[in-house]
Amino acid sequence: MPRLTRDRISEIARKILTAAGTSEANAKVVADHLADANMTGHDSHGFIRIPQYVADIKAGRRDPRAVPVVASESRAVVRVDGHRSFGQVVAEFGTRQAIVRAQAHGVGLATMGSLGHVGRIGSYGEMAAREGFASIMFTGLLGDAMIVAPYGGSVPRMSTNPIAIAFPYKPDCPILLDFASSIGAEGKLRVYRARGHKLPDEWVLDSSGKPSRDPNDFYSGGAVLPLGGLHGGHKGYALAFVIAVLGGLVGEYGLPEPAPGEFTSGSTIIAIDVGALGSVDALKVKVGGLVEYVKDTPLMPGHSEILFPGEKEAKTRQQRLKEGVDIEPATWEQITALAAEYDLVLP
Amino acid sequence: MPRLTRDRISEIARKILTAAGTSEANAKVVADHLADANMTGHDSHGFIRIPQYVADIKAGRRDPRAVPVVASESRAVVRVDGHRSFGQVVAEFGTRQAIVRAQAHGVGLATMGSLGHVGRIGSYGEMAAREGFASIMFTGLLGDAMIVAPYGGSVPRMSTNPIAIAFPYKPDCPILLDFASSIGAEGKLRVYRARGHKLPDEWVLDSSGKPSRDPNDFYSGGAVLPLGGLHGGHKGYALAFVIAVLGGLVGEYGLPEPAPGEFTSGSTIIAIDVGALGSVDALKVKVGGLVEYVKDTPLMPGHSEILFPGEKEAKTRQQRLKEGVDIEPATWEQITALAAEYDLVLP
Numbered sequence: 001m002p003r004l005t006r007d008r009i010s011e012i013a014r015k016i017l018t019a020a021g022t023s024e025a026n027a028k029v030v031a032d033h034l035a036d037a038n039m040t041g042h043d044s045h046g047f048i049r050i051p052q053y054v055a056d057i058k059a060g061r062r063d064p065r066a067v068p069v070v071a072s073e074s075r076a077v078v079r080v081d082g083h084r085s086f087g088q089v090v091a092e093f094g095t096r097q098a099i100v101r102a103q104a105h106g107v108g109l110a111t112m113g114s115l116g117h118v119g120r121i122g123s124y125g126e127m128a129a130r131e132g133f134a135s136i137m138f139t140g141l142l143g144d145a146m147i148v149a150p151y152g153g154s155v156p157r158m159s160t161n162p163i164a165i166a167f168p169y170k171p172d173c174p175i176l177l178d179f180a181s182s183i184g185a186e187g188k189l190r191v192y193r194a195r196g197h198k199l200p201d202e203w204v205l206d207s208s209g210k211p212s213r214d215p216n217d218f219y220s221g222g223a224v225l226p227l228g229g230l231h232g233g234h235k236g237y238a239l240a241f242v243i244a245v246l247g248g249l250v251g252e253y254g255l256p257e258p259a260p261g262e263f264t265s266g267s268t269i270i271a272i273d274v275g276a277l278g279s280v281d282a283l284k285v286k287v288g289g290l291v292e293y294v295k296d297t298p299l300m301p302g303h304s305e306i307l308f309p310g311e312k313e314a315k316t317r318q319q320r321l322k323e324g325v326d327i328e329p330a331t332w333e334q335i336t337a338l339a340a341e342y343d344l345v346l347p
Numbered sequence: 348m349p350r351l352t353r354d355r356i357s358e359i360a361r362k363i364l365t366a367a368g369t370s371e372a373n374a375k376v377v378a379d380h381l382a383d384a385n386m387t388g389h390d391s392h393g394f395i396r397i398p399q400y401v402a403d404i405k406a407g408r409r410d411p412r413a414v415p416v417v418a419s420e421s422r423a424v425v426r427v428d429g430h431r432s433f434g435q436v437v438a439e440f441g442t443r444q445a446i447v448r449a450q451a452h453g454v455g456l457a458t459m460g461s462l463g464h465v466g467r468i469g470s471y472g473e474m475a476a477r478e479g480f481a482s483i484m485f486t487g488l489l490g491d492a493m494i495v496a497p498y499g500g501s502v503p504r505m506s507t508n509p510i511a512i513a514f515p516y517k518p519d520c521p522i523l524l525d526f527a528s529s530i531g532a533e534g535k536l537r538v539y540r541a542r543g544h545k546l547p548d549e550w551v552l553d554s555s556g557k558p559s560r561d562p563n564d565f566y567s568g569g570a571v572l573p574l575g576g577l578h579g580g581h582k583g584y585a586l587a588f589v590i591a592v593l594g595g596l597v598g599e600y601g602l603p604e605p606a607p608g609e610f611t612s613g614s615t616i617i618a619i620d621v622g623a624l625g626s627v628d629a630l631k632v633k634v635g636g637l638v639e640y641v642k643d644t645p646l647m648p649g650h651s652e653i654l655f656p657g658e659k660e661a662k663t664r665q666q667r668l669k670e671g672v673d674i675e676p677a678t679w680e681q682i683t684a685l686a687a688e689y690d691l692v693l694p
Contacts, residue, residue: 075451075453075623076423076452076454077453077454077620077623079624079625105423106421106424106452107423107454107456108454111624136617149647150644152644152646152652153644153647153653154644157641158641165589165593167592167593175588177585177586177588179582183575183579200577200578201576209646209648227574227575227579228530228574229576229579230548232530232576235574238524239524241522241524241656242512242522242524242656244637245637246481246514249630250624250625253624253629253630270454270617273424276421276422277426277458277597278597278600278601283596283597286600287596290596293504294497294588297497297504298502298556299500299556300501301557303499306498306500307499308588309588
């Protein structure tokens with residue numbers, strides 16, 4: 001099981017994506033995002049995605065040289081057409097657009113359509129926070145990617161539609177909410193299945209719509225429940241629904257619908273100039289006060305610490321930038337096979 | 348148990364609030380919001396609040412004649428100082444400000460501080476939607492109103508900090524998410540307790556931090572869990588935290604902190620001109636397509652219908668505008684006592 005540094009992950013990803021036909025500029029953006037996802041502990045959005053992205057290119061589902069463009073603009077609002085480029089390339093471009101509009105207007109908004117998997121959506125909130133902007137991002141998947149049952153339903157009709165909300169706090173560590181509106185990410189179910197464990201609660205439905213703690217039931221034609229689960233799933237479902245509207249429908253508006261077997265990650269990001277809300281330094285001090293107040297909470301048995309949103313990612317990044325990250329053998333085999341296919345010597 | 352119409356609720360509220368010293372203009376806004384909360388089925392934010400609001404006035408916690416003002420403005424961003432007025436008065440003013448900025452810039456944002464209980468926060472999303480604006484609103488309570496334990500904590504350090512997201516759909520029925528970031532609203536726990544029922548799951552902690560299904564444990568020095576509960580509460584906690592920042596801290600920035608025993612509902616609303624995102628009519632058609640797709644989902648046993656977010660409120664309103672709403676005897680007694688105190692003849 002090889003242990004890889006951030007630079008090595010990024011370099012391997014860049015080489016393979018370029019060999020598969022990706023432009024140098026796009027490959028660099030995607031490779032850096034994948035490496036950063038691994039560094040923050042979100043391995044499901046990192047190195048493991050390379051084979052899938054290559055497969056997308058080969059199948060013509062992704063245009064690896066495409067550059068996103070501003071399709072239209074109206075004051076503080078920009079609509080971005082991703083031209084079927086990588087999600088990371090389009091979302092970084094869209095985030096930049098929202099920041100520029102927020103610089104001019106105090107608040108700015110960019111919608112994005114026709115784009116691939118955006119990766120870890122919290123990374124765009126981090127990007128905005130580094131420049132002093134708070135942000136809210138919605139990604140609503142449309143097309144063949146439905147795995148979540150609406151509240152009261154027995155089969156999937158929604159995706160895991162994630163939301164990210166960020167607010168500047170410390171350098172390289174904003175306050176950062178970044179979660180799927182389903183009860184658990186698909187990658188998490190995969191881990192329970194691989195380890196032969198039951199789920200912590202009835203998180204899925206089996207193919208007949210019966211609640212279950214067996215992750216295999218999801219993979220045999222079942223569905224994931226929305227955040228809140230059996231008794232409070234109306235909240236997660238409502239969140240998935242509005243993200244489908246504000247991210248998916250709005251982002252894809254005016255663009256061709258995804259072909260069968262494809263999906264697109266319609267997204268919207270709102271950037272807010274924190275300087276328009278008050279003194280940035282004074283607001284960071286207030287946030288620090290809230291962080292301390294909450295971290296000081298007496299613990300529940302079984303817990304060792306109260307984290308503020310984004311703290312786990314920041315701590316993991318600090319550790320992994322030093323120590324690297326272990327890549328599981330199955331993924332490493334796929335990568336070496338791709339390297340052989342493209343006649344590459346991996347770093 | 349009297350059954351009251353919308354107009355009668357509004358008129359009784361207006362008379363009592365005015366008698367208690369509220370200006371005519373403020374009383375009308377608050378009374379209409381209370382009546383509308385009852386009509387949409389959110390009784391915990393309706394008629395039942397009148398005695399509390401009168402007590403707030405008597406204790407000097409609320410200035411019933413205060414008018415909110417724009418404390419500062421910067422392009423599409425407005426900061427509103429509520430001057431300790433009613434939450435409904437300040438939030439309606441703030442929503443109007445955000446709409447006006449969105450008309451000019453495509454997107455607009457208003458922060459609000461120094462205000463009382465805002466009532467049903469979905470009502471501001473409905474207000475924006477009626478005029479063609481999507482919106483996102485956060486209300487983060489600061490002060491003595493903590494009832495929610497942070498994820499991993501055994502005592503309360505957060506409030507039920509609600510979020511509302513709305514998008515125009517049908518007249519008087521937008522797509523509307525409106526929920527507390529806790530696993531259940533406090534009013535819901537109150538109902539379980541009154542009926543002597545166990546909670547559907549371990550929704551609360553007892554005073555020693557142990558998870559419990561007994562609602563009494565919450566009222567005996569316990570805490571409510573965040574949305575997601577024991578196994579997924581990190582999501583609800585993250586939501587409560589960012590709402591405390593983006594609503595509470597930002598809204599209250601630069602204003603005096605609430606005195607002991609008081610709280611303030613620092614809020615932020617973002618309004619988005621849907622016309623800047625595309626054709627409003629075409630987008631509504633797309634939303635309608637999503638509504639149909641989701642409502643068509645095969646049902647789980649025990650469920651009779653899939654609702655879209657906001658549909659329950661719209662249906663309840665339609666019914667209650669015709670039939671009125673039953674007011675529980677305890678509340679009615681308090682109201683008649685207040686009427687006697689102020690020598691009022693109730694309509």
